[in-house]
Amino acid sequence: MQPDVHEPDCLRRFTRLCVDACARGWHEANGGNLSYRLDEDDLVALAPLLEPESQWHGLKRAVPELAGAHVLMSASGAYLSNVAYDPSHICGIIQLDACGESWRACWGFADDARPSSELETHLAAYATALRAGDGADRVVYHAHAPHVIALSTLIEPSPRAWTRTLWRTMTEGIVVFPQGIGALPWMVPGSPELAEATCELMAVHRACVWTQHGIMARAAGFDEAFGIIDTVEKSAGIHLGARAANGGAEPRHLVSDEQLRAICERYGLTPNEGFLD
Ligand code: 13P
Ligand code: ZN
Numbered sequence: 145m146q147p148d149v150h151e152p153d154c155l156r157r158f159t160r161l162c163v164d165a166c167a168r169g170w171h172e173a174n175g176g177n178l179s180y181r182l183d184e185d186d187l188v189a190l191a192p193l194l195e196p197e198s199q200w201h202g203l204k205r206a207v208p209e210l211a212g213a214h215v216l217m218s219a220s221g222a223y224l225s226n227v228a229y230d231p232s233h234i235c236g237i238i239q240l241d242a243c244g245e246s247w248r249a250c251w252g253f254a255d256d257a258r259p260s261s262e263l264e265t266h267l268a269a270y271a272t273a274l275r276a277g278d279g280a281d282r283v284v285y286h287a288h289a290p291h292v293i294a295l296s297t298l299i300e301p302s303p304r305a306w307t308r309t310l311w312r313t314m315t316e317g318i319v320v321f322p323q324g325i326g327a328l329p330w331m332v333p334g335s336p337e338l339a340e341a342t343c344e345l346m347a348v349h350r351a352c353v354w355t356q357h358g359i360m361a362r363a364a365g366f367d368e369a370f371g372i373i374d375t376v377e378k379s380a381g382i383h384l385g386a387r388a389a390n391g392g393a394e395p396r397h398l399v400s401d402e403q404l405r406a407i408c409e410r411y412g413l414t415p416n417e418g419f420l421d
Contacts, residue, residue, distance in 0.1 A: 152189040154180055155231065157366040158216060162224040164370060165287055170377070171224045175288040176358065177260035178224065179217040180366070181270055181281065182237070187214060193251050196239060200246040204264060204336055207244040209271040214239050214250065217266065219257040233257055240267075261334035262286055265342055265360070272343040273362045280350050280362050285369040288358040291381035296355040298387075301329040303345065306353055307419045312398035313386070314379040318407055320372055324416040326352035333357060348416070351376055 158180055165171055182190070194214075218224060218235045227234040236252025238259060253259070260266070266284040273281035299305050307324030311317045326345030331338040331354065342360055345352045351361040351372050359376060363369035386395040401421045408415045 152186065152193075154182060154186045154190075154216060158235065159228050159231065161285070161366045161370050162218075162227045165373075166225040168289075168374075168377075170287040170289050170358075170373075172288060174221045174223055176224060177218045177220075177262050177266070177286050178235075178369075179215050179260070179266045179284045181210075181283075182214040182216060183282075190237070190251070194237065196250045197248045200241060200248045202246045203244075203267065205268065205339070207240065207267045207271045209244065209274045210240045210267060211242050211244040212240060213244075213270075215267070215270075217259045217263065219253055220259060220261045222257065244271075262339075262360075264336065265334070265339035268339045268343040269346055269360065269362050272346050276347055279364050280368070281364070283363045283366055283369040284360065285363070285373065286358060286360040287373050287377075289373060289377040289380070291377050291384055292353055292359050293356060294384055295380040296327075296353055296357075298384075301327045301353070301355045303327050303349065304419050307416070309383060310376060310379040311404055311419070312400075313383040313395075314375075315399060315407065316375060317379050318404050318415060319411060319413065320375040321350060322408065322413040322415045323349050324419045325349050325376060328352060328354055330355045330357065 158178060161178060170176060214237055216235060216237050219233065222234040232252045232254045236257065236259065237250045238247040239250050240247050269284045270281055299309060303324055303326045306327040326349040328341050331341065342352050346362055350363060351359055353359050359373055361369050361372045363372060387393065404415065404420060
């Protein structure tokens with residue numbers, strides 16, 4: 145019998161995000177992955193379930209910022225759509241050693257399941273977030289959002305091009321991601337190069353587009369992680385729809401730079417000036 149893992153709040157929220165995101169069509173097969181950095185209250189609630197394995201696994205790149213941390217993470221190859229039915233196979237909790245150089249499983253990852261192939265990207269994103277000190281450091285989430293992928297086949301993979309396209313399509317964009325979003329050209333999934341390039345951009349941005357692949361976000365909580373990807377995905381879809389309705393050409397009536405500045409003034413936002421004209 146598997147323990148009842150639905151009780152701890154972080155597992156309930158983890159499951160809720162997976163279920164909601166799968167309903168949106170963001171996770172075909174085993175596409176995408178999710179992690180959560182546990183806090184002290186989570187550790188108290190989960191203590192009866194934690195049984196650390198003796199075997200440690202070395203990381204290619206150390207993350208001293210995460211020394212001793214516990215991270216709940218989806219398993220490699222797991223279908224996120226199944227997390228509600230079979231949590232201990234679909235995800236698990238790892239603990240980092242005292243130097244942040246290796247990890248061991250403490251719960252879940254049943255039948256030799258292993259953390260996501262993007263484990264090192266997730267850990268590097270937490271390290272980046274903690275260094276940035278902006279509080280968006282509890283959840284790292286990667287989704288195969290279809291409109292983001294479609295738009296990535298049309299526009300250049302630059303943070304400025306992506307940010308301006310989305311800010312100017314839908315008013316809410318600059319409210320949800322005033323720092324703008326990052327964007328990278330196609331890279332091998334799970335590779336150290338992708339992890340490094342993503343983290344460089346995520347020092348400034350809360351989300352980063354992976355061309356022809358999807359998007360990764362870091363956030364203070366599950367709602368914020370879902371919310372930023374939902375907003376990027378929705379505005380990408382609106383932009384694609386407007387462009388198609390306009391015979392494939394750039395839509396003519398977009399939010400102007402003056403209007404973007406007015407939104408920031410009204411809502412007390414500090415936008416990334418590099419993306420405004
Ligand atoms: P995992 O199943 O290893 O998490 O990989 C899915 C994915 O989307 C890789 O980018
Ligand atoms: Zn992926």
